[in-house]
Structures are given as C-alpha cells and as structure tokens.
Amino acid sequence: MRTLSLAWLLGKPSRGRRGPLLLTAGAYTLVCALVLIVTAGALSFDRVQNELTGMYQVLAALAVVLLVVPLAVLGAAAARLSARSQDTRLSTVRLLGGTPGLVVGITMLESAATALAGALGGVLLYAAMAPAVGLVHFQGSAIGSAMWLDPRIIALVIAGVVLVAALSGAVGLRKIIVSPLGVRNRTVTPKPRWIRAVVVLGLIICISLVFSVIGSVASLAIMVGVLLTGFAMGIGALNLVGPWAVALIGKAKLKKAKSPAQLLAARMILENPAQAWRQVSGIAMTAFVAVVGGSGAALMNSTGTGMDPNSPDALLATDVMTGVLLTIAVSFISVACSTAITQAAATLDRADLYAGLHKLGMEPAVMERARVGSVMAPVIGMGIGSIIVSAALVFPLAGMAIIFAPLSVAVILLTLVVGVLAVRGAVAMTPVSQTLAH
Numbered sequence: 001m002r003t004l005s006l007a008w009l010l011g012k013p014s015r016g017r018r019g020p021l022l023l024t025a026g027a028y029t030l031v032c033a034l035v036l037i038v039t040a041g042a043l044s045f046d047r048v049q050n051e052l053t054g055m056y057q058v059l060a061a062l063a064v065v066l067l068v069v070p071l072a073v074l075g076a077a078a079a080r081l082s083a084r085s086q087d088t089r090l091s092t093v094r095l096l097g098g099t100p101g102l103v104v105g106i107t108m109l110e111s112a113a114t115a116l117a118g119a120l121g122g123v124l125l126y127a128a129m130a131p132a133v134g135l136v137h138f139q140g141s142a143i144g145s146a147m148w149l150d151p152r153i154i155a156l157v158i159a160g161v162v163l164v165a166a167l168s169g170a171v172g173l174r175k176i177i178v179s180p181l182g183v184r185n186r187t188v189t190p191k192p193r194w195i196r197a198v199v200v201l202g203l204i205i206c207i208s209l210v211f212s213v214i215g216s217v218a219s220l221a222i223m224v225g226v227l228l229t230g231f232a233m234g235i236g237a238l239n240l241v242g243p244w245a246v247a248l249i250g251k252a253k254l255k256k257a258k259s260p261a262q263l264l265a266a267r268m269i270l271e272n273p274a275q276a277w278r279q280v281s282g283i284a285m286t287a288f289v290a291v292v293g294g295s296g297a298a299l300m301n302s303t304g305t306g307m308d309p310n311s312p313d314a315l316l317a318t319d320v321m322t323g324v325l326l327t328i329a330v331s332f333i334s335v336a337c338s339t340a341i342t343q344a345a346a347t348l349d350r351a352d353l354y355a356g357l358h359k360l361g362m363e364p365a366v367m368e369r370a371r372v373g374s375v376m377a378p379v380i381g382m383g384i385g386s387i388i389v390s391a392a393l394v395f396p397l398a399g400m401a402i403i404f405a406p407l408s409v410a411v412i413l414l415t416l417v418v419g420v421l422a423v424r425g426a427v428a429m430t431p432v433s434q435t436l437a438h
Contacts, residue, residue, distance in 0.1 A: 025118040027078035027341050030124025031071060034160050034330055036149060037133055038067055039157070039327075044138065044146035052312050056139070059320065063327050066289050070282030070334035075161070076168055076336040077345075078118075108166040113164030119158040126154075136322065140315050199240060242281055242382070247273040249381045253373075261366050265373030268346075273352065279342050280378045282335035286419065287386035290328055290412050295401040296323040298408035321408065325415060330417030339375060340426040346371075347430050354432055367432045375427050379420060 042060040045053065134147040250269030257263040269276050300317035347354075354367055401409050 003119075021114060023341055023344055024078045024114050025121065027337055028115045028118025028161060028165065029075060029125055030333070030337055031075045031078065031123035032119040032157060033125035033129065034067075034071060034123065034334065035157050035161070036126040036154060037129060037147075038064060038071075038330065039153065040130070040149050041133070041136075041143065041267050043149070046145045055316065056319070058300050059323060063323055066285060066327060067330055067334075070285065070331045070338070073278055073282055074334045074338040074341070075164055075364045077341040078165070102186075111168070112166040115162045116158070119161040121162070123154060123158065124333045134434045136326070138319050138322065140310060238284055239277075239281060242277040242284065243274040245382065245385070246277045246280070246378045249378055250276070253377055260362065261369035261373060264367070264370035265377065268285055268370060268374035269378065275342065275346070276378050277372070277382075279339050279375060280335075280382045282331050282338070283379055283420075284386040285425070286328055286331040286335070287383050287416065288390045289324065289331070290416055291387055291390040292411065293320070293324040293327070294412035298401040298405035299322050300413070324412070328412070328419065332415075332422055335419070336422040336426040339423050340429045343371070343375065343427055347432075364431075364433045371432060372424075372427055376424060379423055383416070383420065 042064050045056040045060050130147040134143045134145070136143055247270060250266050250273060253262065253269065254266035257266055297317070297320040300320055357367060358364065
C-alpha cells in the first residue's frame with residue numbers, strides 16, 4: 001500500500017514531466033503496433049502452401065530477428081526516459097531512508113502503467129494500420145485478413161511490452177539503489193576499452209564457423225536454427241564493439257574540431273559512447289540488411305525478368321525485394337523514434353549545462369549544431385562503416401547487383417538516405433531553445 005501511494009504521488013504528471021511521459025507512452029504505442037504488424041506479417045506466410053513455403057518461413061524468421069534490435073532499442077529508450085524523468089525524485093526518496101525495494105517497486109509500477117497505456121494505444125494503431133498493410137502483396141496475393149492476429153497473441157504482446165518496460169525501469173535505477181548521491185551529482189560513465197574489438201574478432205570467427213556448416217545441413221529446421229544462431233551472435237558482436245567504435249569517431253572528431261560546435265559535439269559523444277551507440281545500433285544493422293539482402297534481392301529480380309510473373313520463383317524474387325524494403329522502413333522508423341526519445345532524455349540531463357553555456361555567452365544555435373553533430377556523426381560514420389564491411393563480405397554479389405540491377409540498388413540506397421533524413425528530423429524534435437525556455 002505504501003508503494004502504491006508513493007507511486008501515485010510521484011507519478012502525477014507535473015509540467016516538467018508531462019512531455020517525457022507523453023513521449024514515452026507514444027514510443028510504447030509504436031513498439032506494440034510494430035511488433036503486432038511484424039508478427040502478423042511473419043505468420044501470414046502460412047496462408048499459401050507450396051514448395052517454397054519453407055523458404056518464406058526462413059526469410060520471415062530472419063526478418064523478425066533483424067528487427068529485434070531496433071525495436072528493442074526503441075523499447076529500452078522509452079523505459080530509460082520514463083525512469084530518467086523520475087530518478088532525481090527517487091534518489092531523494094532513497095536518501096530520506098526509502099529501501100531499495102521501495103524505489104524499485106515505485107519505478108516498476110510507473111513504468112508498467114505507462115507501458116500499458118502505450119501498448120493499448122498500440123493495439124488501436126495496429127487495428128488502424130492493418131487494412132493498409134494488408135494491401136501489401138506476398139506470394140502473388142495481398143496479405144488481407146491474415147493481418148488480423150488471434151486475440152491471445154495480442155494479449156501476449158501487450159503483456160510482454162509491459163513486463164519488459166517494468167524490468168528495464170528497474171535495471172535502469174540500479175545506480176540510484178547503489179549510490180543515490182552519484183545520480184544527483186551525475187557521475188562520469190565508464191569508457192569502452194579496445195578489448196571489445198578483440199572479443200568481437202573471436203565472435204566473428206565463431207560466426208564464420210556457424211555459417212560454414214549450413215551447406216551440410218539437410219533439415220530445414222536445423223538450418224533455420226543455425227541461421228538464427230549466427231545472426232544472434234552477429235548482433236551480440238555488433239553491440240559489443242559498437243560503443244568502442246563510436247568512441248573512436250568521437251576522438252577523431254575531437255582532434256579535427258575547428259569550431260566550438262564541433263568541439264562540444266565531440267565531447268557529447270565521448271561523454272557516454274554507449275548511449276551514443278544505442279541511438280545508431282539499428283542503423284548499422286539496417287545498413288547490413290540493405291547491402292546483403294538488397295544485393296541478393298536485386299540479383300533475383302534481374303534473373304527473374306524472363307520468367308512467368310506468376311511462377312513461384314518469380315514471386316519469391318519480388319517478395320524478397322519487398323521484404324527487404326519493409327525491413328529497412330520499419331527499422332528506420334524505430335531508430336528515428338528511439339533517437340527522439342534518447343535526445344529528450346539527454347536534453348533533461350544537459351539542461352544545466354545548456355543554461356550555463358548560455359549564461360557564458362554561447363548562442364543556442366551553436367549548442368544546437370553541437371547536439372545535432374553528436375548524433376549525426378555516429379549515424380553517418382557507423383552507417384558508412386557497416387555498408388563498407390558488409391559490401392566487402394559480399395563483394396561479388398554486390399558488384400553483380402550494381403551491374404545487372406542498378407535500378408533496384410538505387411531504390412535501396414534511396415531508402416537508406418530517406419531513413420537517415422528521418423533520423424535527422426527526429427533529432428530536431430527536441431531543440432536546445434526549448435530547454436532554455438524552461
């Protein structure tokens with residue numbers, strides 16, 4: 001009862017917290033809606049049974065795995081913002097004698113309530129979008145009514161979103177529980193070390209060994225398991241080396257800084273490379289999907305031009321391209337939204353810094369350029385790096401795609417550019433001038 005009453009008292013949306021709460025609930029709405037749409041799309045491949053049904057199921061499973069990263073980043077960003085907007089008050093409760101269990105209970109209740117409201121909104125958004133998404137063609141026909149999920153699956157997704165939000169909020173407050181004074185004083189975060197790159201090199205060798213056994217696997221189920229294991233290891237390796245790579249980008253930007261905005265942007269990146277990486281992790285995975293999957297889809301489309309358009313092989317080529325474009329689009333939507341949320345949290349963290357710099361004579365426009373540069377430099381750097389690495393891994397395939405299907409490759413590259421612009425637009429949603437106004 002004490003936890004409920006304190007949660008109700010601290011959870012009332014004050015003027016300063018109303019914006020973060022609405023942004024957090026909106027993020028959970030989008031997460032729930034996208035998860036439901038992706039799940040319905042993956043399950044829709046069972047509606048047509050032919051000799052390529054197994055291949056469709058494998059590709060659908062891979063798409064779901066690839067979308068786990070940006071959707072997870074979006075959900076985690078929402079949970080962190082929900083807890084972040086409350087952590088100063090909770091640290092005060094802790095300093096006044098509140099037990100760790102009380103603080104965790106309050107946070108989990110508030111995070112779960114916000115996530116539940118957002119998830120219910122996500123169901124409504126899914127219901128509104130399902131008819132339009134159902135017009136997308138796979139296997140020669142529109143998805144149609146296959147977009148409507150069993151209510152039990154919808155309830156399971158809602159429960160999953162709420163549970164993840166509650167757990168993420170509790171994990172995000174571990175610093176308050178250990179050292180509430182550290183939260184109030186904003187202690188420096190640890191910097192990633194080069195040992196991450198060595199560990200990732202070992203993981204890459206393991207991934208190569210995993211994928212090398214695919215050709216000798218006869219069972220489709222085992223093949224799917226091997227593919228999913230390899231991609232899971234790849235995602236783990238990417239998340240391990242990512243903060244270190246972002247820190248390198250920050251250090252390079254610091255050495256080349258020629259203006260106050262560039263210097264401040266580099267310092268913002270180096271302030272917390274792990275947080276900067278979380279904003280761009282989906283970009284790296286999306287770029288990999290665009291290069292590898294897009295090159296294969298482009299070649300399949302070029303070789304299928306002389307086939308019967310209704311033949312299974314021709315439909316598969318078209319559907320692979322459609323799936324790649326949809327995966328890229330969903331990924332960038334998630335990345336753009338998580339960027340907006342993370343920037344909102346960073347703006348809360350740096351409010352005193354911005355106010356101090358403004359009093360010292362720095363113009364808001366300079367601070368805004370620094371903030372944008374601290375986001376877009378890792379986005380562009382990691383995106384280009386991922387494209388180069390993935391293109392080198394599939395160089396013959398990518399080269400043939402450029403030669404034989406340049407239009408398809410151009411469409412994929414244009415989708416990537418639009419996605420990066422969407423991330424840039426998300427950064428503009430929380431300008432420094434808005435912080436100074438408060």
